[in-house]
Amino acid sequence: MDKLLKLNFFELFSIEPVFNINLEQIQNNMRELQKQYHPDKYSNQAIEVANQSLILSSYINEAYRTLASPLLRALYLLKLRGVEIDLVHETKFSHAFLLEQIEVREAIDDARDNQDFDQLLAIENELQAKEQKLVQQVNELFTSDKLELIIEPIKQLSFYVKLQQLVASSIAEI
Amino acid sequence: MALLQIAEPEMSGVPHQRNIAIGIDLGTTNSIVATVKSGEAVVLSDQDGKNLIPSVVNYGEDTVIVGRAAQKLRVTDPANTIVSVKRFMGRSFADLDPEITYPYKFVKQASHIQINTRQGIKDSVQVSADILKSLKALATDSLGEEAVGAVITVPAYFDDAQRIATKHAAELAGLNVLRLLNEPTAAAIAYGLDSKQEGIFLVYDLGGGTFDVSILRLNKGVFEVLAVSGDTHLGGDDFDHRLFCYILQKSNLSQLSDEDTALLLVKSREVKEQFSIKEKVALNVVLSNKKIVNILITRVEFEEIVHNLVQKTMLPVKKALRDAKLSKDDISEIIMVGGSTRLLPIRQAVREFFAKEPLTSINPDEVVAIGASIQANVLVGNTKDDWLLLDVTPLSLGVETMGGLTEKIIPRNSPIPVARAQEFTTYKDGQTAMTIHVVQGEREMVADCRSLARFTLRGIPPMVAGQPRIRITYQIDADGLLTVSAKEMSTGIISQIEVKPSYGLSGDEIQSMLAESIDNADKDMQMRFYQEAVVDAKALIDSIEKAIIQDSDLLLDGEMDKISHVSMQLKVKIARIVDDYTEATTQIKNLTNQLNDVSNNFASRRMNQAISASLKGKNVSQVLTENE
Known part of the structure; x- marks a missing residue:
């Protein structure tokens, strides 16, 4: 189990380190890995072995989460290629983009204050459509290996992901 | 000694022991x-x-x-x-x-x-x-x-x-x-x-x-x-409660005694259950003040009463x-x-x-x-x-940040087990401690979430503000239970912490409650055996000490040392505070036997002397009567 913890997420899931992945395949790989290493398979064993399976099983879940999310997958892939993006300190955006962000945030707040579940779902659908376009763009840039152009769409992508998280927590709150 | 029998691995024909x-x-x-x-x-x-x-x-x-x-x-x-x-x-x-x-x-x-x-x-x-x-x-x-x-x-x-x-x-x-x-x-x-x-x-x-x-x-x-x-x-109790309130309202009741409240709640549940098979249910109850509640509720009424709950x-x-x-x-x-x-x-x-x-x-x-x-x-x-x-974790896990806000670390519906780490740094030069507040819930404000644990991480090496790197790892296991650990990364100094939940019982409290719940009769029995062994031991020490004072001339070279050595060990054991009575009983019994062994010859010599002394000038029947 120690050996598997040293593998990167793509290696762990036995897939090529590329952006365009087959989601169904990584879902199946995740299930197969968990079938072998989930703590339930080690509940009768020594505490050290059980603890190791807990760590590895958590690592498999983390790998799945990263690979399944386009934003996290893009960042992880860039990191493997030696490119680190500091999303927290990247704050240069066009005026129009920032204005749109503010508008969406206000719409989410309003829908939450009105306990309007359907409105929140509608906002989420719009955000997903925009995310999808950016993912397509990122995919093309990875394929054509134009990494110098990739930072801008990834930055924008991160904002749409954040807004969707805001929708999710608003839905959980109402 | 009987040897354990082990079958050849391939031969074990006995069916696998079934665990219940x-x-x-x-x-x-x-x-x-x-x-x-x-x-x-x-x-x-x-x-x-x-x-x-x-x-x-x-x-x-x-x-x-x-x-x-x-x-x-x-x-x-x-x-x-x-x-x-x-x-x-x-x-x-x-x-x-x-x-x-x-x-x-x-x-x-x-x-x-x-x-x-x-x-x-x-x-x-x-x-x-x-x-x-x-x-x-x-x-x-x-x-x-x-x-x-x-x-x-x-x-x-x-x-x-x-x-x-x-x-x-x-x-x-x-x-x-x-x-x-x-x-x-x-x-x-x-x-x-x-x-x-x-x-x-x-x-x-x-x-x-x-x-x-x-x-x-x-x-x-x-x-x-x-x-x-x-x-x-x-839950179902809320349906009972709605029905209970409706019954009170319909029968113009207020200010019930605790007994009547309990009675009517039980009746409300019975009425509710009957609506699965009946169109209307009659309720007939006599309260403690002899007041009679006698009403008829229809299924349509019932459906109206609980409509909001169903929609909820x-x-x-x-x-x-x-x-x-x-x-x-x-x-x-x-x-x-x-x-x-x-x-x-x-x-x-x-x-x-x-x-x-x-x-x-x-x-x-x-x-x-x-x-x-x-x-x-x-x-x-x-x-x-x-x-x-x-499985997944049902609630988000977060930490408190500046201004009483929650920062989510593990969002709800994350598959478990899950581990996620986060790095923190210091705010002031030379800061050596920081407090971390872990909460569970979906709300933005910490005050609206449930506090899980609040702990202070000490022993951070004094450095310029922003230099230490403290890595906090949150691990949720397959049961959905959380543990948190922390490490200072920049210097390699590891200060591992364990989170004590800020609610419920600690592990020690459970242990002591468990110990208390062990059958007291069993403990009393162990205690009695112990006390019996102590009484026996004390009696033996007593009689030997008296004998030594009376007949020290009968002791052989080195015999005195052996006897007093074992006798001292036994006295120490008796004086010691006991936490395991069964074990202490065994030890005292063993030492008592040893003391018997080392003093046995001395006792025989005294016995012989006493017999020969007493026999002088007496007949057999006198000796027998005296010894009775």
């Missing part, structure tokens, strides 16, 4: 225990042949009564008869719904809910442990031997505090907890593995006190929980679908769990929403315990069935 494992549904209203017998899950029944054990505990003068007998005392002795204790698990007095009146004497300043009963203060963990003890006894009686382990179910929406309280109760009842399992997941296991049908299941679980919705996918032997939603303050259950259903990124058409089956899903308005609402008939073939009261027993059977290694359960 049980599944327990510790419900708000009723509890059930099940096991897998020759490949089939069965619900165990008590001596009266009943499967459902009411989760009710009565504390009498010197009795603890659980189940139906306790249920009967609910009306005559409400203050000492604890019902729906599950609602109090992992909760403080401040968490209680002020609209509900309870007949108990709560200890108001306690950090977790405590009730003053005839047998002293009992907290929710102890009351639940009493229910679990009785279920454990039922299983042992029914199966003829003790189970090696148990899977206990909890509502999917239980937070860390409620899960820990449940685990503590099970440990206090002397159960080996294999796993805490979410109730809807257990139900899906019971149905899914029964039909061997792959697909997506939605579990609609309306119990006595809680409402849970879970969506699971069964695919190639892996049960994957996709989303969990629910309402921890919604649909929002968590929609939320769960959204979290799982599914539409209602993606759901292959709807599984109904919990006694309250027998209510016709509930079934109707579910049928209308999904345009599909919900599954009810397994008894909705028993399905959770059945699923738990199947999981327990797998966890103790009784079956080669190769299936696995992947």
Whole structure:
């Protein structure tokens, strides 16, 4: 189990380190890995072995989460290629983009204050459509290996992901 | 000495030893225990042949009564008869719904809910442990031997505090907890593995006190929980309460005594249950002041009274679908769990929403315990069935940041086990400590979430502000329980911390409660054996000391040293404070025997001398009489 913890997420899931992945395949790989290493398979064993399976099983879940999310997958892939993006300190955006962000945030707040579940779902659908376009763009840039152009769409992508998280927590709150 | 016989590995013809494992549904209203017998899950029944054990505990003068007998005392002795204790698990007095009146004497300043009963203060963990003890006894009686382990179910929406309280109760009842399992997941296991049908299941679980919705996918032997939603303050009890209020209003009643309140609540439940088969129900009750309540309620009236409650259950259903990124058409089956899903308005609402008939073939009261027993059977290694359960955490985990805001570390519906790390740094030059506050919940403000733990990390090496790198790791295990650890990374100095939950009982408290609950008779017996050994030892030391004073001339060279050496060891042992009476008894007996051995020859010589002295000038009969 120690050996598997040293593998990167793509290696762990036995897939090529590329952006365009087959989601169904990584879902199946995740299930197969968990079938072998989930703590339930080690509940009768020594505490050290059980603890190791807990760590590895958590690592498999983390790998799945990263690979399944386009934003996290893009960042992880860039990191493997030696490119680190500091999303927290990247704050240069066009005026129009920032204005749109503010508008969406206000719409989410309003829908939450009105306990309007359907409105929140509608906002989420719009955000997903925009995310999808950016993912397509990122995919093309990875394929054509134009990494110098990739930072801008990834930055924008991160904002749409954040807004969707805001929708999710608003839905959980109402 | 007999040698152990070991068969050749290939030859072991003896069938694999079967370990008995049980599944327990510790419900708000009723509890059930099940096991897998020759490949089939069965619900165990008590001596009266009943499967459902009411989760009710009565504390009498010197009795603890659980189940139906306790249920009967609910009306005559409400203050000492604890019902729906599950609602109090992992909760403080401040968490209680002020609209509900309870007949108990709560200890108001306690950090977790405590009730003053005839047998002293009992907290929710102890009351639940009493229910679990009785279920454990039922299983042992029914199966003829003790189970090696148990899977206990909890509502999917239980937070860390409620899960820990449940685990503590099970440990206090002397159960080996294999796993805490979410109730809807257990139900899906019971149905899914029964039909061997792959697909997506939605579990609609309306119990006595809680409402849970879970969506699971069964695919190639892996049960994957996709989303969990629910309402921890919604259940069958609320339907009883609505009906109770309606009865009060319709009969112009107010200011009931505790006994009458309890009586009418029991009657409200009976009325509610009858609506599953009747169009109208007549209620006829005599109150303690001889006042008679005599009303007729129709099913239409009932449906109106509970309409809001029924509709309230649909929002968590929609939320769960959204979290799982599914539409209602993606759901292959709807599984109904919990006694309250027998209510016709509930079934109707579910049928209308999904345009599909919900599954009810397994008894909705028993399905959770059945699923738990199947999981327990797998966890103790009784079956080669190769299936696995992947569950999620129902609530987001976060930490407090500047301004009392929550920063989410592990969002809800993350698959477990899960570990996530976060790095922090210092705010001031030379800062050597920082406080971290871990919370659970979905709200933005820390004050609106549940506080799980607050701990201070000390021993950070003094450095310029912003230089230390403190890495905090949050680990949620397969039971859904959290541990937190911290490391200072930049200098390699590791300061590992352990989080103590800011609620419930500590491990030590459980240990001491466990020790107390061990049969006192057993301890008394050990104590008595010990005291007997001490009395024997003291008598021997006494007699030898007297003999030495009288007849020191009879001692041989070195004999005195040997005797006083052993005698001193024995005196020290007697004077020592004892924590293990059985062990101390053995040691004292051994030393007493040694002292007997080393002083034996000396004693014989004295005896001979005494005999020859006494025989001088006397006849045999005189000697015999004197020695009597």
